Amino acid sequence: xxxxxxxxxxxxxxxxxxxxxxxxxxxxxxxxxxxxxxxxxxxxxxxxxxxxxxxxxxxxxxxxxxxxxxxxxxxxxxxxxxxxxxxxxxxxxxxxxxxxxxxxxxxxxxxxxxxxxxxxxxxxxxxxxxxxxxxxxxxxxxxxxxxxxxxxxxxxxxxxxxxxxxxxxxxxxxxxxxxxxxxxxxxxxxxxxxxxxxxxxxxxxxxxxxxxxxxxxxxxxxxxxxxxxxxxxxxxxxxxxxxxxxxxxxxxxxxxxxxxxxxxxxxxxxxxxxxxxxxxxxxxxxxxxxxxxxxxxxxxxxxxxxxxxxxxxxxxxxxxxxxxxxxxxxxxxxxxxxxxxxxxxxxxxxxxxxxxxxxxxxxxxxxxxxxxxxxxxxxxxxxxxxxxxxxxxxxxxxxxxxxx
Ligand SMILES: Cc1cc2nc3c(=O)[nH]c(=O)nc-3n(C[C@H](O)[C@H](O)[C@H](O)COP(=O)(O)OP(=O)(O)OC[C@H]3O[C@@H](n4cnc5c(N)ncnc54)[C@H](O)[C@@H]3O)c2cc1C
Numbered sequence: 001x002x003x004x005x006x007x008x009x010x011x012x013x014x015x016x017x018x019x020x021x022x023x024x025x026x027x028x029x030x031x032x033x034x035x036x037x038x039x040x041x042x043x044x045x046x047x048x049x050x051x052x053x054x055x056x057x058x059x060x061x062x063x064x065x066x067x068x069x070x071x072x073x074x075x076x077x078x079x080x081x082x083x084x085x086x087x088x089x090x091x092x093x094x095x096x097x098x099x100x101x102x103x104x105x106x107x108x109x110x111x112x113x114x115x116x117x118x119x120x121x122x123x124x125x126x127x128x129x130x131x132x133x134x135x136x137x138x139x140x141x142x143x144x145x146x147x148x149x150x151x152x153x154x155x156x157x158x159x160x161x162x163x164x165x166x167x168x169x170x171x172x173x174x175x176x177x178x179x180x181x182x183x184x185x186x187x188x189x190x191x192x193x194x195x196x197x198x199x200x201x202x203x204x205x206x207x208x209x210x211x212x213x214x215x216x217x218x219x220x221x222x223x224x225x226x227x228x229x230x231x232x233x234x235x236x237x238x239x240x241x242x243x244x245x246x247x248x249x250x251x252x253x254x255x256x257x258x259x260x261x262x263x264x265x266x267x268x269x270x271x272x273x274x275x276x277x278x279x280x281x282x283x284x285x286x287x288x289x290x291x292x293x294x295x296x297x298x299x300x301x302x303x304x305x306x307x308x309x310x311x312x313x314x315x316x317x318x319x320x321x322x323x324x325x326x327x328x329x330x331x332x333x334x335x336x337x338x339x340x341x342x343x344x345x346x347x348x349x350x351x352x353x354x355x356x357x358x359x360x361x362x363x364x365x366x367x368x369x370x371x372x373x374x375x376x377x378x379x380x381x382x383x384x385x386x387x388x389x390x391x392x393x394x395x396x397x398x399x400x401x402x403x404x
């Protein structure tokens with residue numbers, strides 16, 4: 001691995017550095033906002049116009065192939081992300097699109113790709129992921145939402161839950177069970193769903209932070225054209241895994257606060273009248289977390305090197321997801337602890353930059369669950385990275401409708 005920019009990469013970095021300050025303000029000059037200050041409708045408008053601006057300049061979804069509007073370069077994607085991280089950009093409503101896009105590229109017809117990918121790239125359509133259900137999260141292959149064929153349409157009935165951004169989404173990816181008489185992984189079919197279809201009801205879930213990031217989604221006699229099926233009838237599991245692998249890699253992105261923000265915080269704080277940075281217990285934790293951040297960056301580079309050789313994100317994306325979400329929580333919690341009573345001040349006028357520790361404190365537990373929990377990531381690492389024996393799966397060969 002070579003961590004230095006090639007001349008071509010340095011030229012690209014230079015262009016991005018010239019372009020960004022024309023449209024966004026450096027992060028250090030802006031005050032991070034508390035969750036309660038977000039007006040999702042306003043943020044969505046800003047996000048859409050920022051995404052369109054990036055698309056016009058050739059900086060949207062840079063890792064996508066050129067034929068779909070990207071630059072076909074994962075290295076340029078990471079360079080852009082590194083540079084953009086220094087600026088206060090609008091909320092990212094496109095995180096779903098960034099990993100749903102590759103699934104459409106892999107499985108859809110040219111007609112379907114041309115219908116969806118350009119609008120996704122420009123932020124004209126928002127996507128959500130209708131996978132989890134009240135009794136199927138970690139065990140995604142256990143979904144019960146039924147899809148029954150009726151002519152050239154499917155009729156879908158069931159309930160999804162924890163669907164991020166469903167209340168803003170125009171389209172969704174949907175995993176259903178079309179055949180309950182075969183083992184659970186074999187009876188699944190995957191669709192693209194227009195969220196304005198009659199029978200789709202979205203009910204926001206209020207979170208501890210006051211925001212409603214995710215939703216319940218009820219599907220009653222929802223009609224989906226067969227032309228919006230991705231993959232074969234019964235091939236939904238493979239399509240879902242493609243989406244999940246891309247999602248896990250995207251969860252390995254840089255999250256703030258990171259070790260740099262923690263360092264800034266401990267440089268400002270005092271403990272028992274002494275600068276916090278001089279306390280050996282604080283220094284020890286700071287160094288551990290810094291080392292962890294660097295390890296994550298190296299795994300990101302390793303995965304990107306594989307991606308730039310045309311290989312999809314593999315099970316190592318699970319290592320990235322597991323370690324990154326835990327580090328995010330440890331840094332946020334430590335930041336809150338060190339601030340003592342000041343950590344719980346929520347008045348935006350008083351809290352200053354340290355609001356990012358509060359935001360992280362509230363959001364990080366969710367990140368350890370979304371896209372696959374810590375335990376599921378550990379199972380994948382054990383079985384697919386370390387080659388340890390598989391968990392006992394008694395339901396693997398049993399018809400879904402015969403499971404207790
Ligand atoms: C912030 C957030 C956003 C989300 N966004 C979406 C979204 O947009 N779309 C969507 O479809 N879903 C979304 N989810 C749902 C998420 O994918 C599920 O919550 C997750 O997969 C876990 O499923 P569950 O909640 O049903 O927990 P369960 O699967 O019931 O797990 C409960 C506990 O049992 C453990 N467990 C389960 N199976 C095993 C096993 N085999 N070995 C060891 N331990 C096990 C789990 O680790 C967990 O601790 C989101 C969740 C969060 C928190």
